[in-house]
Amino acid sequence: MKIEIDGLVPVMLTPFTATDSIDQDGLARLTDWYIEGGAQTLFAVCQSSEMQKLQLDERVMLARRTLEYAHGRLPVIASGHISEALDDQLTELKAMAETGVDALVLVTNRLDPNNAGFEAFRNALEAILQALPDDLPLGLYECPAPYRRLLSDDELKLCLDTGRFAVLKDVSCDLPTVARRAAMTAGTSFAIVNANAAIALAAMRAGSRGFGGVFGNFHPDLYAWLYEHKDEDTELVRDLAVFLALAGMAEGMGYPKLAKLWHLRMGTFASAHSRVVDYDPLERHWAAADLLDHIERGTERFRSRIAAA
Template sequence: MQLPDKKFVPVMITPFNLKAKVDLDAVSRLVDFYLAAGVKGFFANCLSSEMYSISEDERLDLTRHIVRYVKGRAPIVATGSFGLTIEDKADFTQRIYDTGIDAVILITGHYANVDDDDDVLMRNFDRMLKLTGDIPLGLYECPAPYKRILSAPVFEKLVATNRFVYHKDTSIELEQVKAKLAIAKNDPNLEFYDAHTPNAMHSLQMGARGMSSISGNFYPEILVWMCNNASNPDKQEEVKWLQAELSAVDPAIHVAYPMSAKYFLRKRGLPVRTISRAHALELTPQQKQTLDEIYDRFTGWCDKLDITPVNVEELMKPLIHLDPPI
């Protein structure tokens, strides 16, 4: 039986060096890691990338480096809606698109204030679309600066413009996800991704193109397996079991994120330092213990589902380790 192609698209973290500058060499190793895990796309310059804590030039340099290193092996999207005015946002959208990405993501909360109604949102989106020519665009209901969830009617109007090829949804409520998926199905060029790991099984079975959640910065192999098997009738017992496991640990991995992800990746052997510009506090001993326990559960998931974790040691052979392990 031919199952529909589903994608896991990680929201990439940004490694920093000891001077808290972007570590592009570690970014390359992360790309290798994600690809080895089976991901089918990348979301660069996103909230997980600490996009609000890096400069405009760093956003562009980081995205450009990822494009050059990936070399067309997978599509790449990146956030472009930065600037004080709509004109500023359109200008940065063009600049980041020129790095070679496949589509520019617009944060819904960048196009209306928290107390503005949807008419304001639509007017600003209309101006944005007119200023960005034929650049392929995407939508993301990012939690920052505040989470602007698109209602089904607003989402339908935006989809009807035929400008959007990507949507990252954070509705959380499955009925809202279902309503928007019904609209997304009317546009074959629009790819719908759920950001909420506890929704994974249901969203994928309802027709989402894939998942794009922070859990992929801990165990991307597991999310790839879920995308590949959520609709497989022969794997439903395992799918339901895994979904329960992922939902159980999901609240814990959000604590102190993205430091939690950097700790976890470092534990897996990647050269990612526990340095963050967005989260200044060190992880507490209890937080580390919780992540260690989740790591043990992750290895158990792999054993039960016959998943081979990425061999990070083999992947890192060309790299000289400058720091001792955790």
């Protein structure tokens, strides 16, 4: 099976009830909201999903339910291996593979949990490839937790040469790195997808096949439109790129709970409960509610400008 990723790839939130169970009705509404917002692929069971705080059965259920709610409208990819020991990771990865996701995404810092370098990465990769079905497409994810483990060019080439990988969620947050990686994968079906809002437009123009940052949880339609119009040098494109970069700076104010508060406003979620953020961002971060108001007004203004364009 082949998967080609090209467009917006939201890193999915996990809605919880106030009593700390996964809110499946909220997940169904969230899935529809992403799709209506122009998502081309859904990335379930990732850091934004709070995967490090989910039990394995919850991670598996989350992937299965996302597939069910997506109902074939777009591909669903998932990660979910969080253990340090390779044998435990293989158990997690095999369980996730059995859900039927369209691609299984490997976390780079799990392939080298001690940050030992190329040989450790290669040995873990070879063991994982041998354990997983040959026809299962794979991805790579430079997840920032518990530490950000960027791929070297040699490691990226190693993965490319297997012919089994479809995507890298690039968390370098560095335009030259994105451009270099895009050049390395040019002419292939392998997609480099930037995750940083500050360089979103420039990265798209440099070869990022879409966007996979956390603010796809706030205004995915704006990122989808920007990607579609990335080659146009218009005032609207330039203004939108600046707005998205500045809005994205709110990530440090209690994300992912901040995004859940956003969805609470829209009625997607019934609760903003988070296992990762155990405080109220609106109380801890000065003027956070006012900032959300500004982001909401800015989002609506750009939607109006796009509609009129």
